[in-house]
Amino acid sequence: MEHVLEVRGLVHRYGDLTALAGVDLTVKAGECVALLGPNGAGKTTLVRNVIGLIEGNSDLIEVAGGNPRSAETRRRLGVVQQAVGFPRSLTVGEIVGGAAARRGCPPEAAKQAIAEMGLTGLEKRRAAKLSGGQQQRLQLAMGLVADPVLLVLDEPTEGLDVEARRRFWNTIRRRLDNGAGVLITTHLVDEAAAVADRVVVVDRGRVVAEGTPDELRRTLPDRRIEVRTKVPVSVIRALDSVHSVELRDGRTVIAATDSEQVVSTLLDLDPEANDLTVATASLEEVLVALTNHEEVAA
Amino acid sequence: MNTRIFRTEVRDELLGIVREPTALFFSVLMPVAFFALFATMFGDEGDGFGVGSLATYGAFGVLAVVLVNPGVGLADARERGWLRVKRADGTPLGVTLSAKVTAALPYAIVTLAGITLVARLTSGPLDVLQVLRVSGVLVLGALPFSLFSLAVGARFSPSAAISVLNAMLIPSVILSGLWFPLEMLPTWLGEVAVYLPPYHLAQLALAQVEGGAVWGHVAYLVATTIVGAIAAALAYRSAEV
Numbered sequence: 001m002e003h004v005l006e007v008r009g010l011v012h013r014y015g016d017l018t019a020l021a022g023v024d025l026t027v028k029a030g031e032c033v034a035l036l037g038p039n040g041a042g043k044t045t046l047v048r049n050v051i052g053l054i055e056g057n058s059d060l061i062e063v064a065g066g067n068p069r070s071a072e073t074r075r076r077l078g079v080v081q082q083a084v085g086f087p088r089s090l091t092v093g094e095i096v097g098g099a100a101a102r103r104g105c106p107p108e109a110a111k112q113a114i115a116e117m118g119l120t121g122l123e124k125r126r127a128a129k130l131s132g133g134q135q136q137r138l139q140l141a142m143g144l145v146a147d148p149v150l151l152v153l154d155e156p157t158e159g160l161d162v163e164a165r166r167r168f169w170n171t172i173r174r175r176l177d178n179g180a181g182v183l184i185t186t187h188l189v190d191e192a193a194a195v196a197d198r199v200v201v202v203d204r205g206r207v208v209a210e211g212t213p214d215e216l217r218r219t220l221p222d223r224r225i226e227v228r229t230k231v232p233v234s235v236i237r238a239l240d241s242v243h244s245v246e247l248r249d250g251r252t253v254i255a256a257t258d259s260e261q262v263v264s265t266l267l268d269l270d271p272e273a274n275d276l277t278v279a280t281a282s283l284e285e286v287l288v289a290l291t292n293h294e295e296v297a298a
Numbered sequence: 299m300n301t302r303i304f305r306t307e308v309r310d311e312l313l314g315i316v317r318e319p320t321a322l323f324f325s326v327l328m329p330v331a332f333f334a335l336f337a338t339m340f341g342d343e344g345d346g347f348g349v350g351s352l353a354t355y356g357a358f359g360v361l362a363v364v365l366v367n368p369g370v371g372l373a374d375a376r377e378r379g380w381l382r383v384k385r386a387d388g389t390p391l392g393v394t395l396s397a398k399v400t401a402a403l404p405y406a407i408v409t410l411a412g413i414t415l416v417a418r419l420t421s422g423p424l425d426v427l428q429v430l431r432v433s434g435v436l437v438l439g440a441l442p443f444s445l446f447s448l449a450v451g452a453r454f455s456p457s458a459a460i461s462v463l464n465a466m467l468i469p470s471v472i473l474s475g476l477w478f479p480l481e482m483l484p485t486w487l488g489e490v491a492v493y494l495p496p497y498h499l500a501q502l503a504l505a506q507v508e509g510g511a512v513w514g515h516v517a518y519l520v521a522t523t524i525v526g527a528i529a530a531a532l533a534y535r536s537a538e539v
Contacts, residue, residue, distance in 0.1 A: 051386045074388035081386065085378030089317040090310060101306040102387045142383070 002029045004064050004150045004181035005050060012045050012056030012205075019045040020056060021205040027150065027181040032172070034196035035185045038291050042205040043185050044082070047154050050183065051079050064149040075103045078143030078151040078180075082158070086127035086135065093123035096141050103146035110145055117141040118167055132159035140168065144175070151175060153184040157191065169195060193283045203291040213283055220281035220289055223259035226251050229266060229273040239265055251275065304393050311371070311401030325367060325405050329359030330412035336477075337420040349428045352410075352417050353503035356436050358476040359409040361496055364440040365447050366463045367405060368398040372451030373459040376537060391534060399444040406437050431506040439499045439519055445526030452533035470496050495522045 005027040012020040019042045027033045035043050048054045049061060052068035066073030086095060092114065100110040114120055117137040122130070127138055136159050143151060151172070157165050172182055172195065186192050192199065193213040201209040201216070209216055222243060228251055236245045241258035256262045259278050266273055281289075315322055333355040372395075375381045384394055410433045418424055450462050471477060473490050474497035480488040491497040495518065502515040 053382060053385055071388035071390055074386060077386070079383075079386045081379065081382060083379050084383055085380060087310065087314060087375070087378070087380055089314040094310065094313065098306045098310060099387060102303050102384075102389050104302070139383075142387075 003027065003062075004029050005183060006060060006062045007046075007050065007058060008061075009059035010046070010049060010056050010061060011058065012042075012049060012054070019205055020049070023202070023205070023207055025050075025183075025200060025207070027183050029149070029179045029181055030176055031198065032176055032182040032184065032196045034192035034199045035183060035202060036189065036192060036199055036287055037202035037208075038287075041202045041291070043202055044154065046202065047152055047183070047185060051077055051081075051152050075146060076149050078140075078146070078148030080136070080139045080143055080151075080153045080156045082154050084135075084139055086130075086138070088126065088128045090127055091124050092119055092127055092130070092138055095127050095138065096145060099142035100145045105146050109147075110141075113141040113145040116144060116171055118164070133161055133164050136160055137164060137168070140171070144171070148175075148180060150181045150183065153182065155186060156184065157186060157188060165191075189282075189284045189287065199283070201287060201290050209286075209290050216286050217281055217283060220286045221257045222255040222281060223257070224279045224281070225254040225256060225259055225262060225266075226275075226277045226279075227254070227263075227266060227273050228252070228275040229270045231266060231269045231273070235269070236262075236266070300390060300393055303389060304397055307389070307393055307397030308400050311397055312404070314371070315401065315404065322405060322408070325363045326359075326409045326412060329355065329362050329409050330416060332477075333359070333413045334416045334420075337416055349417070349424050349432060349507045350504060351421075352413055352424075352429065353432050353436070353507060354476045354500045356410050356413050356432060357440075357474075357496060357500040357503055358471045359413050360406040360436045360440040361443055361467060361471060361476075361499070363405040363409055364399075364402050365443045365467050366460070367402045367447070368444045369447035369449075369451030369459050369463050370456055371398055371401075372448055373454055373456040376452065377456055381537075391531070395445075395448050395530060395534065398448065399441060402444055403437060406440060407433070410436060428507050432503045435503045435506055436499065439502055442495065442519055442523035442526045443499075445523065445530040449526070449529040449533040452530070452537040470494050473497075474500060476500055495519065498522075 003026050005025065007023060007025040010020050010023040011018070023042070023046060025046070035046065037043055045054070049056050050063065050068060052074050055069055061068060063073050064076050066076070068074060093110070096110040096114050097107055100107060114123060117140055119134065119137055119141060122134065127135065130138060136156065140156060157168060160168060176182060184192065184196070196213065199211065199213055199216055200207055209219065233245050233247065233252065236242060236252065236254060239262055241256045242262060243255045243257070245252060245254050254262060263276065263278065336355070337351070372381070414424065414429055446466070447463060451459050454462055473487060474494045475491055476496060480491055498515040498518040502512055502519065505512045505515070
């Protein structure tokens with residue numbers, strides 16, 4: 001499949017601080033890639049390089065075969081950025097219409113994008129008076145106006161309610177089906193896991209892991225076993241493949257590599273053990289393990 | 299393509315003026331009120347407040363608009379993140395900047411119209427051709443100042459940009475003799491005027507009424523335009539958006 005984004009060896013420094021230390025990243029046509037990592041990992045710097053706002057040093061950075069610093073290439077992108085305040089004086093219709101004009105699209109494209117993001121009827125309302133969620137949808141409508149080959153979405157669901165999020169993801173799926181690539185950063189890891197074909201984890205300016213959400217989950221060998229049992233913690237801790245044991249709200253919580261063996265032994269030792277659950281690591285736990293931080297955010 | 303983008307950008311800027319008229323009120327009212335005050339106080343002295351005064355006070359009025367408004371507008375767009383959106387949209391640098399400058403011109407024209415009206419009321423009939431020539435020179439000659447305004451707007455926050463631009467405006471118009479005749483200033487201060495661009499703008503406008511050499515003033519304003527364009531481009535390119 002054709003790459004709509006290809007980044008190789010991207011290095012970006014702010015003075016003495018190295019924000020990106022040789023990042024490789026690709027997005028194919030029709031593929032959704034989620035960019036995850038803790039605060040300060042370098043995600044926004046990476047996104048800003050991709051959309052041509054800043055320029056680091058790289059062996060290659062191509063968007064749809066073009067340089068993102070060129071205006072022509074940027075017009076083929078759909079972008080949602082964080083912390084954008086709209087002009088006080090302009091209406092929804094004028095803002096999306098302006099985005100269409102800047103990309104050389106007919107006014108009808110603006111109407112379609114407004115309808116696609118559920119903003120029909122609000123065309124004459126001042127953008128600055130919209131709710132936070134409506135403003136986010138407005139920005140996405142601006143991004144969709146030119147039928148972009150790559151959507152770059154930095155925290156796009158921030159401030160959206162459940163219905164708006166559902167509409168948003170439906171829109172993204174339609175665009176993916178039509179062959180657009182999507183690069184998305186979000187702190188909603190579960191949402192990313194549900195939609196992304198591939199997850200790229202960035203930490204301290206480097207890509208530390210990459211794969212499908214399932215592949216990443218499998219990189220953390222531990223399973224989490226929770227059970228009500230009379231078997232002492234010291235006995236469980238002595239079992240093979242058990243990494244940690246703790247008591248939480250009357251239940252024993254065990255991290256173990258070979259969950260089947262541990263459960264079997266436990267039931268032998270305590271046939272009355274109950275309330276048993278075994279879970280694979282969540283993507284969030286994987287991220288915490290990979291980035292070695294308590295808090296995981298986009 | 300760029301023509302359509304330019305039209306859209308100018309439209310957006312003009313809509314901002316029409317829908318948020320507070321800035322228009324102060325930008326236009328202050329120079330006109332100043333002119334009316336001085337015309338009332340000193341109108342009976344010397345040659346009165348005819349077209350000649352339109353050249354000097356008009357230069358102040360136009361500069362008050364063109365030196366302040368584009369820069370503050372740019373700083374505001376930058377702080378909101380709206381400039382970031384424009385850049386990511388592929389809006390060319392020249393289009394963004396020239397739209398802001400173009401949108402300041404209606405302010406300047408309205409200011410000049412207000413000053414002309416006061417001059418007409420206080421001094422009697424004016425030579426229409428002279429008024430048009432003076433106004434044309436002032437509007438066109440003010441363009442280099444808007445470039446400095448954009449350079450400031452690309453570097454400072456909106457509130458800081460207002461302070462910096464007024465700090466540039468007020469001393470330079472006083473030292474250029476736009477409020478008081480240079481003869482009223484200490485000699486050494488009066489000698490500073492020939493190095494200041496507003497002085498050359500006012501003298502070029504005055505030459506449309508009184509005659510006299512123009513090319514020296516034109517050359518000075520052209521040089522100011524080149525320096526202003528470089529300053530604006532460098533400031534915008536390195537601006538944090």
